[in-house]
Amino acid sequence: MSVATPALEVVGAGHVAQPDRPRLLRVSSLSVSFPGAEGRESEVVSELSYEIAQGETLGVVGESGCGKTMTSLAIMGLLPTGAKVSGSIEFDGKDLTAFSSRQWRCHRGRDVAMVFQEPMTAMNPVMKVGQQIAEVLVKHERLSKRAAFGRAVELLASVHIPSPERRAQDYPHQLSGGMRQRAMIAMALACRPKLLVADEPTTALDVTVQAQILDLMLELQETYGTAIQFISHNLAVVSEVAHRIMVMYSGRMVEYAPAEDLFANPLHPYTQGLIRTLPDIAQPMAELYTIPGSVGGKRPSGCRFSNRCPLADARCREAEPALREVMPSHHVACFKVN
Amino acid sequence: MNALVEVDNLNLHFPIDGGFFKEKLTLRALTDVSFSVEEDETLAIVGESGSGKTTLGYAISGLLTPTSGRIKFGAALGGHSQDRPVQLVFQDPFSALDPRMMVGDIVAEPLRLQGVSRAERLQQADDVLEQVGLPAESARRYPHEFSGGQRQRIAIARALIAKPKLIVADEPLSALDVSIQSQILNLLNKIKRDRTISYLFISHDLGVVHHLADRVVVLYLGRIMEIASRQDLFATPSHPYTQALLESVPRISRGRRKPGQALKGEIPTPLSPPPGCVFHTRCPRAQEVCRRQVPELLPAPGRPEQLSACHFKD
Ligand SMILES: Nc1ncnc2c1ncn2[C@@H]1O[C@H](COP(=O)(O)OP(=O)(O)OP(=O)(O)O)[C@@H](O)[C@H]1O
Ligand SMILES: Nc1ncnc2c1ncn2[C@@H]1O[C@H](COP(=O)(O)OP(=O)(O)O)[C@@H](O)[C@H]1O
Ligand code: SF4
Ligand code: SF4
Ligand SMILES: [Mg+2]
Ligand SMILES: [Mg+2]
Numbered sequence: 001m002s003v004a005t006p007a008l009e010v011v012g013a014g015h016v017a018q019p020d021r022p023r024l025l026r027v028s029s030l031s032v033s034f035p036g037a038e039g040r041e042s043e044v045v046s047e048l049s050y051e052i053a054q055g056e057t058l059g060v061v062g063e064s065g066c067g068k069t070m071t072s073l074a075i076m077g078l079l080p081t082g083a084k085v086s087g088s089i090e091f092d093g094k095d096l097t098a099f100s101s102r103q104w105r106c107h108r109g110r111d112v113a114m115v116f117q118e119p120m121t122a123m124n125p126v127m128k129v130g131q132q133i134a135e136v137l138v139k140h141e142r143l144s145k146r147a148a149f150g151r152a153v154e155l156l157a158s159v160h161i162p163s164p165e166r167r168a169q170d171y172p173h174q175l176s177g178g179m180r181q182r183a184m185i186a187m188a189l190a191c192r193p194k195l196l197v198a199d200e201p202t203t204a205l206d207v208t209v210q211a212q213i214l215d216l217m218l219e220l221q222e223t224y225g226t227a228i229q230f231i232s233h234n235l236a237v238v239s240e241v242a243h244r245i246m247v248m249y250s251g252r253m254v255e256y257a258p259a260e261d262l263f264a265n266p267l268h269p270y271t272q273g274l275i276r277t278l279p280d281i282a283q284p285m286a287e288l289y290t291i292p293g294s295v296g297g298k299r300p301s302g303c304r305f306s307n308r309c310p311l312a313d314a315r316c317r318e319a320e321p322a323l324r325e326v327m328p329s330h331h332v333a334c335f336k337v338n
Numbered sequence: 339m340n341a342l343v344e345v346d347n348l349n350l351h352f353p354i355d356g357g358f359f360k361e362k363l364t365l366r367a368l369t370d371v372s373f374s375v376e377e378d379e380t381l382a383i384v385g386e387s388g389s390g391k392t393t394l395g396y397a398i399s400g401l402l403t404p405t406s407g408r409i410k411f412g413a414a415l416g417g418h419s420q421d422r423p424v425q426l427v428f429q430d431p432f433s434a435l436d437p438r439m440m441v442g443d444i445v446a447e448p449l450r451l452q453g454v455s456r457a458e459r460l461q462q463a464d465d466v467l468e469q470v471g472l473p474a475e476s477a478r479r480y481p482h483e484f485s486g487g488q489r490q491r492i493a494i495a496r497a498l499i500a501k502p503k504l505i506v507a508d509e510p511l512s513a514l515d516v517s518i519q520s521q522i523l524n525l526l527n528k529i530k531r532d533r534t535i536s537y538l539f540i541s542h543d544l545g546v547v548h549h550l551a552d553r554v555v556v557l558y559l560g561r562i563m564e565i566a567s568r569q570d571l572f573a574t575p576s577h578p579y580t581q582a583l584l585e586s587v588p589r590i591s592r593g594r595r596k597p598g599q600a601l602k603g604e605i606p607t608p609l610s611p612p613p614g615c616v617f618h619t620r621c622p623r624a625q626e627v628c629r630r631q632v633p634e635l636l637p638a639p640g641r642p643e644q645l646s647a648c649h650f651k652d
Contacts, residue, residue, distance in 0.1 A: 063515045064486070162603075176604055177387065206386045206542040211586040211600035218597045233515040236588040240595040263590055277520040281548050281572060281587060286527065288520040288549060294485055 021053035024194055024227050025075065029087035032070050032079060044070050046251045047087070049323075052195065055221065057228040059242030059259065061235050061274065065295045067251040068231045072197045075229075076114050077104035092194065109140050113188035117200040119180040123172045129183050130156070130168025136190045155186040159216055178209035185216065192224060199231045214240050235274050239263065247271045250295055250304040253323060257330040267332040269309045303335070311336050341374040341412045342503060342536050343398060348372065348407035350393055350560075354609065366608050367393040368560045371407070375504065380530065380537040382547040382568075384583065385557035388605050391540045394557070395506040398538060399424050425497035429509035431489035435481040441467070441492055442477030448500035466495045469532075470525060487518035494525065506538045511546055523549050544580075545587035548572060556580050559616040560608055562635055566644040576638040576646035578621050615649065623650050 032045040045067045052058045060068050073079045075089055077099065089096040091111060099107065108114075116122050124132055133152035137143045143151065149168070156164035159182040172180055181201060188196055198217065202210035218241060220226060232238050238245060238259075245262045247255040247270060255268040266272045276289040293308040300307040302317040309316065315335055323333040350368040368390045375381045383391050396402040398409060425448070428434045435444055443450075445467060446459035454462075460477060467476050470491040481489060490510055497505050507526070511519040527550065529535065541547050547554060547568075554571045556564040556579060564577040575581045582601040603620045606612055612619050618628040627649055635647040646652075 063517050178604060207545070207586040207588070208386055208542075208583065208601050209604075210588070211595075212602075214588075214595060215597040215600045218595065222597075233517075234588065235516070236590045239590040239593070240588050242594070259594070263593075274517060275590065277517045278590060279520065279523070279545055279549050280591075281545050281584070281589070282591070286549075288524055290521045290524060291517055294487065294518070296485055 021055055023051055024054045024056075024092060025052040025229075026090040027051070027071075027075065027087070028090070030071070030074060030089065031086045032067070032074055033084045034082055035084075041084070044251050045074065048248075048253055049087075050246055050253065050256060052227050052229060054194065054227055055225040056244065057217075057221065057230055057242050059238035059245040060229060060231045060248060061233065061238050061245065062248035063233055063295050065250075066248040068233075068248055069199055071248075072114065072199050072229065072231060075195075076108060076112060076197060077101075078108075078114075106140075109136055109193065110191050111193055112195040112197060113191070113193040114197040114199065115181070115184045115188050115201045117203050119184035120172060122184060123180070123187075125172055127171070128168065129170055129172060129175065133168075133183070133187045133190055136187060140191045152186075152190075155190055156183065158189075159183070159186045159220075161186070177205055178212060181205065181209075181213055182216065185213075185220070189220060189224070189226070193226065195227045195229065197229045197231075200233070201230075202237060203232065203234075210237065217241060234278075236278050247274070250299060252304060252333065253331070254305065254334070255330075255332045256323070257332075261327070261330050265327075265330070267326065267330070267337045268334050269311050269336070270305050273308075303333075340377045342377045342379075343375040343412070344408075344410040345371055345373050345394075345398070346408045346410065348394075348397065348409065349405045350390075350397055350402060351405045363609050366560050366611060368397070368404075369611075371557075371560070371562055373555055373562065373565055375536050375538060376552075377412070377503075378530075378534045378536060379552045380539055380550050382539045382541060382551035382554045383557055384541055384544055384547055384554055385563075386542055386605050388559075388608065389557040390560040390608075391542075391557060392508055393560075395426070395508050395538060395540055398504075399426050399506050401426075423500070423502040424504045424506060425500060425502040427490070427493050427497050427505060427507040427510045429512050431486050431493055431513060434493050435489060437481050439480075440477065441479055441481065441484075444481070445477070445492060445496045445499055447496060452500070462499055463495070466499045467492075469498070469529070470495045471521075485518075486514050487521060490514060490518075490522055491525065494522075494529075498529065501533075502535070504536045504538060506540070508540045509542070510539075511541070512543075519546065526550060543587065544572075544583050545589075556583065559605060559611050561616055562645075562647060563617065564644070564646045565635070566638075566641075566646075570638075570641055570644045574638070574641070574644070574652065576641070576644055576651045577648050578623050578650075579617050580646075581652075582620075615647075623648075625650070 028049050030048040033041045033043040036042040062068055130152045134148035137148035137151055153164045153168050161167050161182050202213050230241050242259045245259050246253055249270050255271045266275055273291040291308055302319055303321055306312040306316040321333045321335045323331050325331050348368055348371040352365040354363040354365050385391055397404055442460045442463040445463040449459045463477050472491055551568045553567050558579050563579045575584055614630045615628040615633050618624040633647045633649045635645045638644040638646045638651055
């Protein structure tokens, strides 16, 4: 590599979406609801439509409770019992909503795999790490136990776990938080899924280890061409990996754009708020900007952001704004955006 | 300025049972740590997981006893008294509050220990809950009715009620959304404008520290790597570890990351810290001397107030 790369070039080149790649996932009008008190339903994801191309990273951001996890669980077929799903999810040409539970089991691991914020919740605490990865390979790839274990060690090496042979013999609690997340990623990638769903994979980690895990995801994407749905409440973290970004608020998509467009020209008041709340080490301020209020509680009538939005007026409290494409590939749901 | 707390050559070791037939091991959580917290100052302690931040916060709060060295409280703290006016705020706002207690009673708990009547306690709880920006009737509700950010406000109210001179806040933002983190940072700053109070603010994220700290202590594997004013530390970080911590703060202005910039490897075990400079196993600048000789904490070139423990400091 040459020495001085101009910063602008990096920003431009990095954020470019992947328009020419074939589509991998198409979610159309996805809604998820749960039966609530007094027979009333609570809709936690509403009419969500988005796509992910092969080898692309879609960043999903929003505060806690916005429906990010429910969206991921829907495409994994892992929603809790009682959840009602409508809309369609198309993966590699297959309609997932028509899947039987056997088809879902086959889909998970092979086509899509997921990593969670806390790897301990997804790992078996009393089984050695290498064995857990091997088990996935035995199930999906029909490898012999011996071959699967050897492959598990290779996978641990590929996520840069030092002394992988020895680490394969460790139980999850014997690994540091960062190493557990690496092992979780190794397990997720065991069968070379086309899509990796990463739900807040770095939120519980130190910033240094977070940087390592982000590097690892970029590297694996480069090597295997895996598409990634990367979820975080932190827009700055998302900006480090995403080609395209979807901003969610209270179960709805409020803005959806190529990452470079979103940062160059954030249109939705919520997106603008999320950007402004980030502490910026280039410009310290005595008083940080905050979005008043919080996501929880009763949804206001009209636009769901109207009780926190600095621009809200009477119209915003009456009707919900529809998502519109206001510039090429840049979608936003707000009355005040032309 | 007046020192509120002086930490002098503090060592804190945990004896670890090596198991049957094995020799006893010593875990060196803190080694030769010296610094002071001034009155009305926010001092940030920054470092990765396992660097000894919580251990240090506990030692200053009196929850852990140093193996050697001294923690001295200035005149403002009443010398060496047992009930030091130090209060703690913890990382996890979900487990820190007793779910069966009413918020008012949780907040007033420190006053109960001082023998204040319940009516008086609840009155004061109402006042302090209002100061941290919670609705008026919060005192008579239960923790589960509050969001994470609101619970952290409750924990801060509890810390404030006894009018401490020092609040030790151990990663009080880590469990919260970034948008809520800004609210809590503003609250801590507002409290500090309204009264004379010092914070020992613990975090792994330098990005967060920037808006709060007057000075920063960078800790690694139980040792101080760098101490500097916020301005100096961010403008001219001296120690390679500080530089790596700064580099790892996520930023929206940089675009998609170029892999390979992250600090490599993991923090070694404090059961057998590396000889010489404890950071040498991960330092991009390490030379032979770093493996042999522990660097002293000395001023950075031309910056007498900025101390850095590195043979090749900037
Ligand atoms: N009671 C204890 N007994 C034995 N070892 C301990 C004890 N408490 C802490 N340690 C060890 O001391 C070292 C420093 O721990 P400490 O909790 O202070 O780190 P920290 O910087 O707060 O990390 P984190 O960011 O994970 O909270 C670690 O290696 C830890 O395992
Ligand atoms: N099992 C469940 N039953 C009913 N509501 C739920 C369930 N799980 C989550 N929710 C609700 O769904 C909404 C979205 O949750 P989630 O997808 O976990 O948000 P995020 O991941 O963005 O923090 C929240 O209001 C949450 O309370
Ligand atoms: S529609 Fe109205 S309330 Fe909703 S985001 Fe736009 S301006 Fe704000
Ligand atoms: S003393 Fe050597 S190893 Fe330690 S930080 Fe300085 S250059 Fe790196
Ligand atoms: Mg979630
Ligand atoms: Mg700690």
